[in-house]
Amino acid sequence: MPSQTLEQALASAANAFFACSDTAKLDAQVLLLDVIGQSRSYLFTWPDKALTAQQQTQFEQAVARRLAGEPIAHIIGYREFWSLKLKVSPATLIPRPDTETLVEHALSLALPEHAKVLDLGTGTGAIALALASEQFNWQVTGCDRIEDAVVLAQTNQAALEIKNCRFVQSNWFSAFSTEQFDLIVSNPPYIEQDDPHLSQGDVRFEPLSALVAPDNGLADIRTIVNQARTFLTSGGYLLLEHGYQQAEQVSAIFLQMAYKDIRTIKDLAGNDRVTLARWYG
Numbered sequence: 001m002p003s004q005t006l007e008q009a010l011a012s013a014a015n016a017f018f019a020c021s022d023t024a025k026l027d028a029q030v031l032l033l034d035v036i037g038q039s040r041s042y043l044f045t046w047p048d049k050a051l052t053a054q055q056q057t058q059f060e061q062a063v064a065r066r067l068a069g070e071p072i073a074h075i076i077g078y079r080e081f082w083s084l085k086l087k088v089s090p091a092t093l094i095p096r097p098d099t100e101t102l103v104e105h106a107l108s109l110a111l112p113e114h115a116k117v118l119d120l121g122t123g124t125g126a127i128a129l130a131l132a133s134e135q136f137n138w139q140v141t142g143c144d145r146i147e148d149a150v151v152l153a154q155t156n157q158a159a160l161e162i163k164n165c166r167f168v169q170s171n172w173f174s175a176f177s178t179e180q181f182d183l184i185v186s187n188p189p190y191i192e193q194d195d196p197h198l199s200q201g202d203v204r205f206e207p208l209s210a211l212v213a214p215d216n217g218l219a220d221i222r223t224i225v226n227q228a229r230t231f232l233t234s235g236g237y238l239l240l241e242h243g244y245q246q247a248e249q250v251s252a253i254f255l256q257m258a259y260k261d262i263r264t265i266k267d268l269a270g271n272d273r274v275t276l277a278r279w280y281g
């Protein structure tokens, strides 16, 4: 195909995406901007600029991947979370805007100035890096069971030059023996194994190890709530992201394990998204 102008490339890609994406125009813009390496305003200032032959080929390849269902973040290789540009990979979840609710609430808690914080199932390092980037005096640890995720989080940390954070490989608390944390946060796998959404859209390209938990999606949450009691300081907080219909069950698990001050926070869409509680050991 001869090289298109920016406007033509945008229109033809958006048109092709309408059948497979709810965000067809935006998808086309993001892919095109990634290929030409420019900011959004460039597209509207120079709509008649022609793509080079190399850009045209790259764009066609990116469009084909999107048409095959691949998430935009996997195609361009990164996703923004809490204004941090994070490298992503098929080893773990692409960070979601919903998870910023957890970050925002964690930052609003009254914690010691030099709080020790643990992010369980850190994936790209999204939560840990967001917290560390806001609170320079906190010492943040992120862990994940998947080695490739730990390496990815470390790569993101190095790129962002965030110093007060470290990442380790751990099966929940297995790498920690005597450490105590003022705050433990987690966005664990919480989707039910037979949830029909698992075979739809972008989520098909994310690993089940990041998404699915047995026992109606609650098995990992139960394990974390149980084991965290050994690793929280007295009065320490545990914040968990969960499915929008799981707040009652998660609160019941906290109650069963003798936590206090149990509360649920809604996300920007008004859905129950995070439940937190304090441990007085």
Ligand SMILES: C[S@@+](CC[C@H](N)C(=O)[O-])C[C@H]1O[C@@H](n2cnc3c(N)ncnc32)[C@H](O)[C@@H]1O
Pocket (backbone or CB within 6 Å): 092, 093, 094, 095, 096, 099, 120, 121, 122, 123, 124, 125, 126, 127, 143, 144, 145, 146, 149, 170, 171, 172, 187, 188, 189, 190, 209, 210, 211
């Ligand atoms: C829903 S993803 C969340 C990733 C990241 N925290 C975020 O919010 O974008 C869950 C993460 O938990 C990790 N995980 C699953 N089981 C684990 C376990 N037993 N121990 C540690 N991490 C685990 C997965 O590898 C995955 O990276």
